[in-house]
Amino acid sequence: MFGYAEMDRKRNTLNMSVFEAEYEAAESTLAERTYIRLRDDIITTLLPPGTLLREAELMKRMEVGRTPVREALQRLQYDGFVVVSARRGTFVSKIDINDLTAVYEARARIESWATRLAAERLREFERQEARQLIDELKQTTGPMALEDILALDRRVHRFIYKVAKNSFLFDTLDHYHNLSLRILYVAMKRFPTLVPRLEDVLHDQVLMLEAVCRGDADEAERIAMAHVMSFESEVRKVI
Amino acid sequence: MFGYAEMDRKRNTLNMSVFEAEYEAAESTLAERTYIRLRDDIITTLLPPGTLLREAELMKRMEVGRTPVREALQRLQYDGFVVVSARRGTFVSKIDINDLTAVYEARARIESWATRLAAERLREFERQEARQLIDELKQTTGPMALEDILALDRRVHRFIYKVAKNSFLFDTLDHYHNLSLRILYVAMKRFPTLVPRLEDVLHDQVLMLEAVCRGDADEAERIAMAHVMSFESEVRKVI
DNA sequence: ATCTTCAATATATCAGCAATATATAACCAC
DNA sequence: GTGGTTATATATTGCTGATATATTGAAGAT
Numbered sequence: 235m236f237g238y239a240e241m242d243r244k245r246n247t248l249n250m251s252v253f254e255a256e257y258e259a260a261e262s263t264l265a266e267r268t269y270i271r272l273r274d275d276i277i278t279t280l281l282p283p284g285t286l287l288r289e290a291e292l293m294k295r296m297e298v299g300r301t302p303v304r305e306a307l308q309r310l311q312y313d314g315f316v317v318v319s320a321r322r323g324t325f326v327s328k329i330d331i332n333d334l335t336a337v338y339e340a341r342a343r344i345e346s347w348a349t350r351l352a353a354e355r356l357r358e359f360e361r362q363e364a365r366q367l368i369d370e371l372k373q374t375t376g377p378m379a380l381e382d383i384l385a386l387d388r389r390v391h392r393f394i395y396k397v398a399k400n401s402f403l404f405d406t407l408d409h410y411h412n413l414s415l416r417i418l419y420v421a422m423k424r425f426p427t428l429v430p431r432l433e434d435v436l437h438d439q440v441l442m443l444e445a446v447c448r449g450d451a452d453e454a455e456r457i458a459m460a461h462v463m464s465f466e467s468e469v470r471k472v473i
Numbered sequence: 474m475f476g477y478a479e480m481d482r483k484r485n486t487l488n489m490s491v492f493e494a495e496y497e498a499a500e501s502t503l504a505e506r507t508y509i510r511l512r513d514d515i516i517t518t519l520l521p522p523g524t525l526l527r528e529a530e531l532m533k534r535m536e537v538g539r540t541p542v543r544e545a546l547q548r549l550q551y552d553g554f555v556v557v558s559a560r561r562g563t564f565v566s567k568i569d570i571n572d573l574t575a576v577y578e579a580r581a582r583i584e585s586w587a588t589r590l591a592a593e594r595l596r597e598f599e600r601q602e603a604r605q606l607i608d609e610l611k612q613t614t615g616p617m618a619l620e621d622i623l624a625l626d627r628r629v630h631r632f633i634y635k636v637a638k639n640s641f642l643f644d645t646l647d648h649y650h651n652l653s654l655r656i657l658y659v660a661m662k663r664f665p666t667l668v669p670r671l672e673d674v675l676h677d678q679v680l681m682l683e684a685v686c687r688g689d690a691d692e693a694e695r696i697a698m699a700h701v702m703s704f705e706s707e708v709r710k711v712i
Numbered sequence: 713a714t715c716t717t718c719a720a721t722a723t724a725t726c727a728g729c730a731a732t733a734t735a736t737a738a739c740c741a742c
Numbered sequence: 743g744t745g746g747t748t749a750t751a752t753a754t755t756g757c758t759g760a761t762a763t764a765t766t767g768a769a770g771a772t
Contacts, residue, residue: 713772714771714772715770715771715772716769716770716771716772717768717769717770717771718767718768718769718770719766719767719768719769720765720766720767720768721764721765721766721767722763722764722765722766723762723763723764723765724761724762724763724764725760725761725762725763726759726760726761726762727758727759727760727761728757728758728759728760729756729757729758729759730755730756730757730758731754731755731756731757732753732754732755732756733752733753733754733755734751734752734753734754735750735751735752735753736749736750736751736752737748737749737750737751738747738748738749738750739746739747739748739749740745740746740747740748741744741745741746741747742743742744742745742746
């Protein structure tokens with residue numbers, strides 16, 4: 235039904251560096267590893283929306299038993315990445331224009347607020363971390379690889395979530411980040427010219443981090459909102 | 474280690490009406506039913522923070538096999554209601570003053586925004602539903618039972634979440650609602666005099682729903698923020 | 713007092729069976 | 743022959759009980 239050999243080839247060329255800095259703990263259990271692996275494959279559309287995920291196939295492919303596979307699939311269900319239909323099958327969830335609107339609307343609002351909190355709550359040692367991120371962002375000139383763009387973007391967002399100092403908000407925003415990342419991948423698959431534009435978007439983040447550094451909450455919030463929404467409008471053009 | 478007989482007695486006297494209007498689908502699987510049952514017991518502090526939850530005990534008590542119990546516990550872990558320590562034990566999570574601050578801070582901000590959306594997006598048939606809720610709220614005079622207060626409160630919030638017309642936001646807010654509900658129960662357990670004051674808080678909602686009905690987004694947002702924060706300050710007094 | 717060993721106890725995983733939804737084929741009425 | 747209905751086969755997840763493995767805390771040796 236779908237070629238695993240081809241998938242493995244793709245995985246190797248992509249090398250998955252986008253996700254290598256997973257904050258998730260030790261990945262100690264098989265179930266956890268299986269979850270992260272499947273989730274990343276879904277986000278990057280290696281497993282496109284609508285794909286049928288058979289427990290038996292995944293067991294063979296991932297070389298684990300049924301329990302880890304089942305627990306991974308269930309967790310993906312709660313995340314909204316798969317839909318489990320009892321005794322019918324488990325499918326990668328579809329995404330439509332409404333999801334695009336809803337996810338980015340929520341994420342823009344919540345994340346911009348979190349950025350305001352970050353500007354208000356930044357401590358000295360975090361300021362140094364921010365400066366380092368700013369330097370890295372400024373050094374990125376010329377065309378970048380997709381995974382580098384997204385890895386850097388993710389690091390900046392995670393930094394903001396952390397500095398906002400609200401662990402529940404962190405989880406909420408990280409989840410919305412993953413949701414919007416998949417939408418972005420789906421859009422890029424259909425329209426590869428999207429990628430270069432994302433580079434420009436990265437430079438917004440310099441301004442945002444600088445605003446956070448000088449404690450300018452209003453400006454930081456404004457830029458964060460614009461940043462998320464610019465992703466949304468880029469995606470909307472091609473969907 | 475902990476008395477199940479006593480728990481069953483308490484359950485009967487409470488009769489659990491707070492949660493009888495669960496929006497969760499048919500509760501078709503054993504795992505789903507087990508999850509909801511455990512979650513409600515944790516929220517209402519029938520299973521207090523720190524309680525050790527043994528798979529084997531829960532299997533006997535709930536009269537289900539290992540899989541439903543495990544799946545329920547895992548889902549509770551993702552919700553933040555239990556902490557699973559591999560091969561050590563599963564515990565109902567503790568809550569401290571930081572959780573109180575973080576949960577209510579996030580919920581107040583996100584929910585007040587959702588209330589703004591509700592005011593902007595209310596349709597005619599929903600306006601009628603709102604009017605009916607307002608009537609019910611106005612009819613509640615005199616001392617009320619705890620579960621009636623919370624059931625009504627929950628209906629109002631769910632109504633707002635629904636009218637905001639963003640399914641991701643709905644899930645996020647429903648989760649925060651459950652988190653703050655447990656904090657409230659923990660506080661009430663230590664300080665039962667909290668209950669009567671909650672009644673007054675209910676009447677804020679009449680003003681909020683009326684603001685939503687006339688499309689006054691600013692006022693609706695303001696009241697929603699004050700409503701959630703008033704719960705927070707009542708709880709903070711006793712913790 | 714400190715380190716080591718070991719038994720107890722808990723979850724993590726596995727393999728097999730049960731239940732059910734779906735598709736397919738057989739059948740019947742017309 | 744054709745349309746519709748029912749029986750049956752198949753594929754898939756749901757669930758169970760047994761086994762594997764890791765963690766912990768205490769007993770015992772040093």
